[in-house]
Amino acid sequence: xxxxxxxxxxxxxxxxxxxxxxxxxxxxxxxxxxxxxxxxxxxxxxxxxxxxxxxxxxxxxxxxxxxxxxxxxxxxxxxxxxxxxxxxxxxxxxxxxxxxxxxxxxxxxxxxxxxxxxxxxxxxxxxxxxxxxxxxxxxxxxxxxxxxxxxxxxxxxxxxxxxxxxxxxxxxxxxxxxxxxxxxxxxxxxxxxxxxxxxxxxxxxxxxxxxxxxxxxxxxxxx
Amino acid sequence: xxxxxxxxxxxxxxxxxxxxxxxxxxxxxxxxxxxxxxxxxxxxxxxxxxxxxxxxxxxxxxxxxxxxxxxxxxxxxxxxxxxxxxxxxxxxxxxxxxxxxxxxxxxxxxxxxxxxxxxxxxxxxxxxxxxxxxxxxxxxxxxxxxxxxxxxxxxxxxxxxxxxxxxxxxxxxxxxxxxxxxxxxxxxxxxxxxxxxxxxxxxxxxxxxxxxxxxxxxxxxxx
Numbered sequence: 289x290x291x292x293x294x295x296x297x298x299x300x301x302x303x304x305x306x307x308x309x310x311x312x313x314x315x316x317x318x319x320x321x322x323x324x325x326x327x328x329x330x331x332x333x334x335x336x337x338x339x340x341x342x343x344x345x346x347x348x349x350x351x352x353x354x355x356x357x358x359x360x361x362x363x364x365x366x367x368x369x370x371x372x373x374x375x376x377x378x379x380x381x382x383x384x385x386x387x388x389x390x391x392x393x394x395x396x397x398x399x400x401x402x403x404x405x406x407x408x409x410x411x412x413x414x415x416x417x418x419x420x421x422x423x424x425x426x427x428x429x430x431x432x433x434x435x436x437x438x439x440x441x442x443x444x445x446x447x448x449x450x451x452x453x454x455x456x457x458x459x460x461x462x463x464x465x466x467x468x469x470x471x472x473x474x475x476x477x478x479x480x481x482x483x484x485x486x487x488x489x490x491x492x493x494x495x496x497x498x499x500x501x502x503x504x505x506x507x508x509x510x511x
Numbered sequence: 512x513x514x515x516x517x518x519x520x521x522x523x524x525x526x527x528x529x530x531x532x533x534x535x536x537x538x539x540x541x542x543x544x545x546x547x548x549x550x551x552x553x554x555x556x557x558x559x560x561x562x563x564x565x566x567x568x569x570x571x572x573x574x575x576x577x578x579x580x581x582x583x584x585x586x587x588x589x590x591x592x593x594x595x596x597x598x599x600x601x602x603x604x605x606x607x608x609x610x611x612x613x614x615x616x617x618x619x620x621x622x623x624x625x626x627x628x629x630x631x632x633x634x635x636x637x638x639x640x641x642x643x644x645x646x647x648x649x650x651x652x653x654x655x656x657x658x659x660x661x662x663x664x665x666x667x668x669x670x671x672x673x674x675x676x677x678x679x680x681x682x683x684x685x686x687x688x689x690x691x692x693x694x695x696x697x698x699x700x701x702x703x704x705x706x707x708x709x710x711x712x713x714x715x716x717x718x719x720x721x722x723x724x725x726x727x728x729x730x731x732x733x734x
Contacts, residue, residue: 350575353614358621383617386657390613391576394606398581417662426653433649434609439640 324354547577
């Protein structure tokens with residue numbers, strides 16, 4: 289039974305990852321980030337998910353990333369767009385996964401954890417550069433040189449069990465492992481109670497995932 | 512004249528880096544971190560240094576890293592040791608440079624900056640794994656895959672002009688460029704006014720640097 293850090297946003301992907309890590313018999317330390325996101329309801333969701341899926345501990349680290357601006361997810365002056373725009377969308381938060389994985393690396397080292405699990409997904413994603421397999425491989429190579437633990441020859445593996453799954457496959461896997469998707473929050477415009485807008489990129493991907501998986505969508509939508 | 516981000520701790524190394532980047536004709540955006548360090552006086556020093564060396568802007572990002580513990584620099588239950596201990600010391604903050612460079616990466620992308628300057632030094636350093644050239648190279652490789660900017664073919668270079676310099680050479684270079692070392696804070700046990708203990712690893716390295724460079728040590732020591 290190994291200790292692992294699981295990055296937990298409060299969305300369906302990271303909830304499924306936590307379920308997978310737990311199912312593999314790991315002692316899971318869940319880590320969330322209060323980084324100035326507009327959809328802060330995901331942090332309440334993360335707390336519930338961590339409890340429900342038996343995480344040993346759940347921490348929320350504050351990062352003043354919103355002060356850097358540049359993303360529709362953190363900058364009040366940029367609206368979250370309707371779906372269908374080309375290229376890397378304005379919901380992309382510069383270097384977000386790098387910052388999150390880095391803090392996961394720090395906690396993993398303090399805990400003596402063997403691995404960091406992240407719900408990165410390269411199939412039904414939003415075109416973010418830091419969700420691609422080649423990015424994760426490069427982060428792993430950097431991590432191998434970055435910490436006392438790895439330099440002293442102990443492993444610290446970045447694991448992304450969803451990276452090649454479609455949204456439907458994630459729904460199926462989470463359902464199989466008993467994830468309660470009704471408490472997860474994926475929407476970029478979630479209200480303070482976590483109800484979803486139903487229209488943003490994240491909502492569209494999620495809704496289609498349930499349809500394709502043939503699983504009833506338990507998402508609470510805004511009236 | 513290119514925009515660049517300069518990581519500025521408030522110590523002598525990063526002050527020298529800021530002077531170098533400015534001397535090269537760059538528009539410097541200085542970035543500091545309030546990460547729960549005990550020696551918070553370095554943040555006041557960073558503010559003064561940024562102003563004195565003509566940074567276009569200086570931001571301080573809050574990161575709740577102290578909550579992760581595991582380092583004498585952020586954890587109240589671990590004392591900053593006397594110098595001379597073997598191996599990687601307890602002043603090592605897990606994944607600190609990775610976290611700092613990652614946030615620098617995010618800001619660089621928002622600003623459209625070409626480079627991130629960091630005062631990493633592999634010679635007279637404290638044995639931290641994330642100060643070595645091979646670590647910086649791996650971070651660069653990861654950064655090339657991490658951001659919208661780099662994926663779209665624009666450069667974002669990690670520059671560490673001090674990486675192969677001795678502390679004495681850093682003192683000489685900073686002196687040549689007019690850095691006022693009296694306002695920089697290197698000490699791990701600096702008091703709230705930035706006066707140095709004179710005994711910790713950081714103080715010893717700094718003091719020896721001035722001696723070896725033949726430059727009068729302007730450091731304010733605690734009584």
